[in-house]
Amino acid sequence: MTFLAIKTISKHYGPVHALDNIDLTVAPGSRTAIVGPSGSGKTTLLRIIAGFETPDAGQVMLEGETLADGPSVVPAHRRGIGIVSQDGALFPHLSVADNISFGMERGRPDRTQQINALIDMVELDRNMLDRRPHQLSGGQQQRVALARALGRKPRLMLLDEPFSALDTGLRENMRKAVARVLQIAGITTILVTHDQAEALSFADQVAVLRDGKLVQAGTPQSLYLHPRDRETATFLGDAILLPADLGDGFTNCALGRIPTDTNGRQGRADIMLRPEQLQLSVLDDAGTSAACVGKVTDVEFGGAVCTVTVVLSQANGAETLNIKSSGVGLPEIGSMVSVTVLGKAHVFDKPGA
Numbered sequence: 288m289t290f291l292a293i294k295t296i297s298k299h300y301g302p303v304h305a306l307d308n309i310d311l312t313v314a315p316g317s318r319t320a321i322v323g324p325s326g327s328g329k330t331t332l333l334r335i336i337a338g339f340e341t342p343d344a345g346q347v348m349l350e351g352e353t354l355a356d357g358p359s360v361v362p363a364h365r366r367g368i369g370i371v372s373q374d375g376a377l378f379p380h381l382s383v384a385d386n387i388s389f390g391m392e393r394g395r396p397d398r399t400q401q402i403n404a405l406i407d408m409v410e411l412d413r414n415m416l417d418r419r420p421h422q423l424s425g426g427q428q429q430r431v432a433l434a435r436a437l438g439r440k441p442r443l444m445l446l447d448e449p450f451s452a453l454d455t456g457l458r459e460n461m462r463k464a465v466a467r468v469l470q471i472a473g474i475t476t477i478l479v480t481h482d483q484a485e486a487l488s489f490a491d492q493v494a495v496l497r498d499g500k501l502v503q504a505g506t507p508q509s510l511y512l513h514p515r516d517r518e519t520a521t522f523l524g525d526a527i528l529l530p531a532d533l534g535d536g537f538t539n540c541a542l543g544r545i546p547t548d549t550n551g552r553q554g555r556a557d558i559m560l561r562p563e564q565l566q567l568s569v570l571d572d573a574g575t576s577a578a579c580v581g582k583v584t585d586v587e588f589g590g591a592v593c594t595v596t597v598v599l600s601q602a603n604g605a606e607t608l609n610i611k612s613s614g615v616g617l618p619e620i621g622s623m624v625s626v627t628v629l630g631k632a633h634v635f636d637k638p639g640a
């Protein structure tokens with residue numbers, strides 16, 4: 288079932304083609320993340336959905352209602368869409384309570400009850416209600432902004448990089464908290480972010496934009512493991528890209544004979560593995576018959592996840608691999624290791640894709 292449908296949306300700013308024929312559907316109650324490099328059109332798309340920007344062509348439909356049909360649009364304030372932006376955009380001269388209740392009827396008998404319910408929902412202490420925004424941390428301000436947006440009971444919530452000003456630990460906590468609040472409230476959400484890890488962990492659906500075009504949309508798992516092209520593969524995370532010979536659901540490549548995610552394709556192709564699909568074992572003298580052998584040339588300690596650089600032997604094409612490994616029992620530089628592949632290699636649709 289479709290809740291929001293974006294159909295053939297295009298937008299120019301003078302000579303810049305900010306959005307080019309975008310089609311995207313969003314299911315009710317779901318969380319979609321729109322990701323892409325800087326300038327790929329993410330904010331423009333969000334602003335068109337919100338009603339702050341008019342498309343040149345195409346439609347935006349929400350619950351079957353046409354919100355935009357080319358330049359003919361329903362104004363932003365009549366769309367029932369909430370938005371939380373990067374800076375939270377709170378009113379600095381108003382208390383937290385007044386910020387949350389902004390737009391609520393002032394004489395409403397259940398006003399205090401509503402404010403309390405909203406501040407509880409975003410898991411802030413009620414004793415913060417009398418404070419001004421500058422007396423709150425960045426994360427607390429974002430929660431107030433979310434409470435204010437929720438107070439208007441939006442049909443759809445748009446989050447425009449709301450976590451980007453927060454530091455790493457807080458960012459992750461906020462992301463989880465916001466996802467929880469929106470899920471409990473049953474509100475369909477679209478998040479714009481340039482942080483691919485954030486998109487993968489927050490969303491049920493990830494849509495990748497590049498140069499104003501929608502490159503791929505799908506579940507985080509499907510995009511991460513089966514990206515359409517090399518650019519999407521490397522945008523979504525570290526990737527090991529290798530040339531290979533295909534046949535019968537297997538490939539022969541520098542890592543030996545490994546299963547692939549396509550059947551029935553033959554010939555040369557480019558394949559991708561995620562670094563965590565490769566497992567290292569330090570070789571003792573008896574292990575030199577292992578299928579794929581290499582030498583450790585660098586070890587980068589990174590806490591829980593470390594990077595081990597391995598140069599494969601001549602027999603394995605002398606490829607250089609950056610492999611993710613746990614910080615426990617890291618091999619030493621200069622040691623010989625065998626490399627085993629977990630799972631399947633992804634085959635790109637087109638050679639050189």
Ligand SMILES: Nc1ncnc2c1ncn2[C@@H]1O[C@H](COP(=O)(O)OP(=O)(O)OP(=O)(O)O)[C@@H](O)[C@H]1O
Pocket residue numbers: 300303304305323324325326327328329330331332481
């Ligand atoms: N009001 C505007 N006038 C002219 N050009 C614009 C305007 N808004 C956006 N653009 C251009 O449209 C393209 C898409 O911009 P947009 O802000 O949507 O990208 P983005 O993916 O959100 O980028 P970022 O991650 O840097 O915020 C860019 O080339 C940008 O320079």
